[in-house]
Amino acid sequence: MTELPIHQVLPQLKMALSTGTAAVLIAEPGAGKTTQVPLAFMNEPWLKGQRIIMLEPRRIAARSAASYMASSLGESVGETIGYRVRMDSRIGKDTLIEVVTEGVMTRMLQDDPELSGIGMIIFDEFHERSLQADTGLAFALESQGALREDLRLLIMSATLEAESVAELLGSAPVIVSKGRAFPVSTHYLRSFGLDEIHRGTAMVIHRALAEQQGDILVFLPGAREIRRTADELVRTGLGHDVVIRELYSALPAEKQDAAIQLDAAGRRKIVLSTSIAESSITIEGIKTVVDSGYMRTEIFSPRTGLPQLITRRLSKASADQRRGRAGRVSAGVCYRMWSEEEHRHLQEHTTPAICESDLAPLALELAAWGTRDPKQLAWLDAPPQIAYTQGQTLLKELSALDDSDSITGHGHDMARLGLHPRLAHMLLRAQEMDEASLAIRIAVLLQERDIMRRNEAIQDQDLRSRVERILSYEQGSQSYHSQDRSEEAVIQRMRQEIKKLHAQLDIAYSTRGDLDLCGLLLSFAYPYRMAKNRGGSGFLMRSGRGVKFPAMQPLSRARYVVVAAVDDQGADGNIQLAAELDERFLDKYYRNEMESHKEVIWDAVSGSIRARQKLKLGAMVIKEQAYPNPTGEETALALLQGVQQEGLGLFQWSKAALQLRERMAFMFRHERDGSWPDVSDEGLMDRADEWLLPYLNGLRNRNDIRRLAPGTLLEHMLSWEQKQLLHKEAPTHIRVPSGSMIPVNYSDPEQPFLAVRLQEMFGLQDTPRIAGGKVALTLHLLSPAQRPVQVTSDLSSFWRNGYFEVKKDLKGRYPKHYWPDDPLEATATHRTRPKA
Known part of the structure; x- marks a missing residue:
C-alpha cells in the first residue's frame, strides 16, 4: 500500500482512543484521513466486533469513500465496507464500517440512543459545520455521557479550529497530520x-x-x-x-x-x-x-x-x-x-449553518430526542434563540408540539419521516384523506430545483404545472427532449424519491390524484402562506405579509393561493411557486381557525363611522358584511379614532375655548407639580380616552363632533380647586387704571401679554403680574389707533426712559389726545382726554 501522510499519526491516534473516548484529528487535504482512518480501527480490541459509523456531509463522498475502502480490501461495497445515504443503501450482515450521510446518522440516534452494536462514530469534514453534523455531535455527546461511556467519538477536519471542538469533547487530544500537497x-x-x-x-x-x-x-x-x-x-x-x-x-x-x-x-x-x-x-x-x-x-x-x-x-x-x-x-x-x-x-x-438556517427541523429533532431547550445539549455554536423560537412556533402550528413544547404523537410520526416538518405534516394529513400519492409528488417537487425552466416564454409559478409534468414523465406520456441536460437527472431523482416515500408510508405506488387538491395539500405545509387576491398580481398572506407574482399569469386571477416559495426582497416579495386554493376548502378545513371581527372604524372620506362584520383567517378577510347596530361604546371608539387621525381641527373652537386651552397650558407650564393636564396637541391626543371619549357616546359623524363644545370638555378636566386657581392665577382679563377689562393673551405660555392703549395705563407704577406674582405680563402699549408703539415687561423703566420719546411722536400724530408730562401722576383714560 502507498504510504500516506496520515499513516505517520495513526499510532498516536490509536493510542488516544485506546486510553480515551474522544479525539480531534486535523489532517490537511491529501493526507488520506477519509479512507485510512476507519480501516485502521477495525481490529482495535475496544471495538469488540462493533461497527464503525463514519459521517460524510454528501452522498457522493459517502459512496466514493466506501468504494475506495472496499477496493483496498479487495471486496465489493456491501461486504466489510458499506454505505447508507438517502434513497440508496449497500449494507450487509458482515459490514463493519458504514459510511453514512448526516441525516441518516440522526435517524439512527433517534431510533436507538444507545447505538447498540456501534463502537465508534467518526465525523468527517466537520469543518463544513452542517446543521445535521452539529446536531449529530450534540446527540452523540449526550448518548456517550448518559448511556455509552465506551463510545468513541472522532472529529476529523482539514481546516477546523481545533481548540473549541476539543474543549467540547472534554479536553480531547488534538492530533495533526500534514497533507501530501504540492505547491x-x-x-x-x-x-x-x-x-x-x-x-x-x-x-x-x-x-x-x-x-x-x-x-x-x-x-x-x-x-x-x-x-x-x-x-x-x-x-x-x-x-x-x-x-x-x-x-x-x-x-x-x-x-x-x-x-x-x-x-x-x-x-x-x-x-x-x-x-x-x-x-x-x-x-x-x-x-x-x-x-x-x-x-x-x-x-x-x-x-x-x-x-x-x-x-x-x-x-x-x-x-x-x-x-x-x-x-x-x-x-x-x-x-x-x-x-x-x-x-x-x-x-x-x-x-x-446552525447560525443562519431554518431551525424548525432542529426543533423537531430535539423534541423527539426529549429536549425542550437546546441549552441542555453541548454545541460549538448554540442555535440562535429567535430562529429556534420561530421553529418551535411553526411546529405548534403543525401540531407537532404541545403548549409545553413537548412532542406530540403526530410530531413523532413527522420526525420518523425524515423530511422537513412542513412536508412531513402535509404527507400525514394527505394520508388521512387518501391523497398521499399527490402529496408525495408535491413534497418531492418542493425539495428539488424547479423543473420548469426559468427561460420559458410563459411565466408560470403554478405548482400544479409541475405536478402535471412529473406525472407525465412517470406515465410515459412525455419524453426527455429538453435542452436542460440536468432536467432528466432531476426527474430520475424525483421518481426514485416518489417510490421511496410510497414505500415509507406503506402505500402502493400510484400516479392518481385530484390535482384540484394541490392548493389544499400545500396549505397543510404552509398554513400561514395562504393568500387572498387584492388586485393586480398582489396578494395578502394570512401572516399579514404582502406578496405578488412577478408577471401576470393565469394564477394571478385566483381568489386564493398558497405560496410555497417567495423571495425575501422588499415589502412585497415575489412569488416563486404557488397553487390555487379552492375557497370551499377554507370553510371545510380552516373554519375553526377563523375569527369573527366586528369592525367599527372612522371613514375619513364620508366623515362618519363605518361598521362591518368580518370573518378573518389571520390577516385575510374571508367574508364581510354590514354590521347594522354597533354599540355606543364601539361608535365612540371609532369617533375617537377619527379625532386622532384628523386632529383637533375637527372641533369648532370659539375664542373663549381657545383662551381656556391657552390658560390651562400656561398653568401646566408654570405650576410644575404634575397636577395640571397637558393640553398640547400631543397631550390631548394621549389622554383623549379620558377627556373626550365619555362624550362621544351616541354620536355618529363629523357634524356631531363639531357640535361639541371643546371648552366645556377641557373645563371638565379640572377639579373644583383647579378651576378656582385658574381664575385667580391665570385670569381671562386684567383691569387697567382706566377701568377697562383687558383680555390677557396666553398664546405664548412663556410670555402672556396685554395689548392695551398707552393712555389707559397712566398712573400705574409697575407691570401687572399673574401666577401669584411670579410672571410679569408683557405689555403691548398701543397708540390711540390701536397700533403698537412699545413692548415692555418693565413698565416702571418705560415711564422713566422710554415714555418721553414715545410722547413726542404720539403728540405730533395725535395732537388732540392727552399726553401728560408726568404719566405717573396723570389720569388714565380710554377717551381722547380724561373727564374734567
Missing part, C-alpha cells in the same frame, strides 16, 4: 458579476487550457451557472481532446462517477462543480483549479420566517480548500476570479 501557484484576476460569470469563467478556462497541462476543476455557485458555462464553452469552441463533466448533488451516481474518474478516452477533462468538490472526494487528474469565488447557500430570515437561497462570496477557508485541490498529484495552478484586495476582505470562515 500551487495562484493567479488573481478580475471579478465578474453573477449575470456574466458564465462568460468570465469560460474565458478563464480557455486561458487555463492554453497555459496549463492536465485536467481542470472549476468551482461555480450552482447547477444553473454550471450549465450556462458549459454552453458558453461549447459555443466558443473546444478541441476534440477536451471533454466537459458536470458535478453537483442532483446528478445521478454514474454521472458523478464520470466526473471524478479519469476520462476513459484519455481526453483532458474540465469538471464544472459546485462546492461539493471542495473536500471529501478526490477528482483524479486535476492540476488546475478555476475558482469563480461564489457559493450558494440557504439562510433563514427571521424577518419573514422564510428560508432564502442566496449566492455570496466564499470564505478564505473555502478558497484555500478549493485551491488545494490543484496540488493533490503534482504542482498545480489556481486561477482566482477576484483581486488580491478583494481577497483580503473575505470572511475568514464560512458561517456555521
Whole structure:
C-alpha cells in the first residue's frame, strides 16, 4: 500500500482512543484521513466486533469513500465496507464500517440512543459545520455521557479550529497530520458579476487550457451557472481532446462517477462543480483549479420566517480548500476570479449553518430526542434563540408540539419521516384523506430545483404545472427532449424519491390524484402562506405579509393561493411557486381557525363611522358584511379614532375655548407639580380616552363632533380647586387704571401679554403680574389707533426712559389726545382726554 501522510499519526491516534473516548484529528487535504482512518480501527480490541459509523456531509463522498475502502480490501461495497445515504443503501450482515450521510446518522440516534452494536462514530469534514453534523455531535455527546461511556467519538477536519471542538469533547487530544500537497501557484484576476460569470469563467478556462497541462476543476455557485458555462464553452469552441463533466448533488451516481474518474478516452477533462468538490472526494487528474469565488447557500430570515437561497462570496477557508485541490498529484495552478484586495476582505470562515438556517427541523429533532431547550445539549455554536423560537412556533402550528413544547404523537410520526416538518405534516394529513400519492409528488417537487425552466416564454409559478409534468414523465406520456441536460437527472431523482416515500408510508405506488387538491395539500405545509387576491398580481398572506407574482399569469386571477416559495426582497416579495386554493376548502378545513371581527372604524372620506362584520383567517378577510347596530361604546371608539387621525381641527373652537386651552397650558407650564393636564396637541391626543371619549357616546359623524363644545370638555378636566386657581392665577382679563377689562393673551405660555392703549395705563407704577406674582405680563402699549408703539415687561423703566420719546411722536400724530408730562401722576383714560 502507498504510504500516506496520515499513516505517520495513526499510532498516536490509536493510542488516544485506546486510553480515551474522544479525539480531534486535523489532517490537511491529501493526507488520506477519509479512507485510512476507519480501516485502521477495525481490529482495535475496544471495538469488540462493533461497527464503525463514519459521517460524510454528501452522498457522493459517502459512496466514493466506501468504494475506495472496499477496493483496498479487495471486496465489493456491501461486504466489510458499506454505505447508507438517502434513497440508496449497500449494507450487509458482515459490514463493519458504514459510511453514512448526516441525516441518516440522526435517524439512527433517534431510533436507538444507545447505538447498540456501534463502537465508534467518526465525523468527517466537520469543518463544513452542517446543521445535521452539529446536531449529530450534540446527540452523540449526550448518548456517550448518559448511556455509552465506551463510545468513541472522532472529529476529523482539514481546516477546523481545533481548540473549541476539543474543549467540547472534554479536553480531547488534538492530533495533526500534514497533507501530501504540492505547491500551487495562484493567479488573481478580475471579478465578474453573477449575470456574466458564465462568460468570465469560460474565458478563464480557455486561458487555463492554453497555459496549463492536465485536467481542470472549476468551482461555480450552482447547477444553473454550471450549465450556462458549459454552453458558453461549447459555443466558443473546444478541441476534440477536451471533454466537459458536470458535478453537483442532483446528478445521478454514474454521472458523478464520470466526473471524478479519469476520462476513459484519455481526453483532458474540465469538471464544472459546485462546492461539493471542495473536500471529501478526490477528482483524479486535476492540476488546475478555476475558482469563480461564489457559493450558494440557504439562510433563514427571521424577518419573514422564510428560508432564502442566496449566492455570496466564499470564505478564505473555502478558497484555500478549493485551491488545494490543484496540488493533490503534482504542482498545480489556481486561477482566482477576484483581486488580491478583494481577497483580503473575505470572511475568514464560512458561517456555521446552525447560525443562519431554518431551525424548525432542529426543533423537531430535539423534541423527539426529549429536549425542550437546546441549552441542555453541548454545541460549538448554540442555535440562535429567535430562529429556534420561530421553529418551535411553526411546529405548534403543525401540531407537532404541545403548549409545553413537548412532542406530540403526530410530531413523532413527522420526525420518523425524515423530511422537513412542513412536508412531513402535509404527507400525514394527505394520508388521512387518501391523497398521499399527490402529496408525495408535491413534497418531492418542493425539495428539488424547479423543473420548469426559468427561460420559458410563459411565466408560470403554478405548482400544479409541475405536478402535471412529473406525472407525465412517470406515465410515459412525455419524453426527455429538453435542452436542460440536468432536467432528466432531476426527474430520475424525483421518481426514485416518489417510490421511496410510497414505500415509507406503506402505500402502493400510484400516479392518481385530484390535482384540484394541490392548493389544499400545500396549505397543510404552509398554513400561514395562504393568500387572498387584492388586485393586480398582489396578494395578502394570512401572516399579514404582502406578496405578488412577478408577471401576470393565469394564477394571478385566483381568489386564493398558497405560496410555497417567495423571495425575501422588499415589502412585497415575489412569488416563486404557488397553487390555487379552492375557497370551499377554507370553510371545510380552516373554519375553526377563523375569527369573527366586528369592525367599527372612522371613514375619513364620508366623515362618519363605518361598521362591518368580518370573518378573518389571520390577516385575510374571508367574508364581510354590514354590521347594522354597533354599540355606543364601539361608535365612540371609532369617533375617537377619527379625532386622532384628523386632529383637533375637527372641533369648532370659539375664542373663549381657545383662551381656556391657552390658560390651562400656561398653568401646566408654570405650576410644575404634575397636577395640571397637558393640553398640547400631543397631550390631548394621549389622554383623549379620558377627556373626550365619555362624550362621544351616541354620536355618529363629523357634524356631531363639531357640535361639541371643546371648552366645556377641557373645563371638565379640572377639579373644583383647579378651576378656582385658574381664575385667580391665570385670569381671562386684567383691569387697567382706566377701568377697562383687558383680555390677557396666553398664546405664548412663556410670555402672556396685554395689548392695551398707552393712555389707559397712566398712573400705574409697575407691570401687572399673574401666577401669584411670579410672571410679569408683557405689555403691548398701543397708540390711540390701536397700533403698537412699545413692548415692555418693565413698565416702571418705560415711564422713566422710554415714555418721553414715545410722547413726542404720539403728540405730533395725535395732537388732540392727552399726553401728560408726568404719566405717573396723570389720569388714565380710554377717551381722547380724561373727564374734567
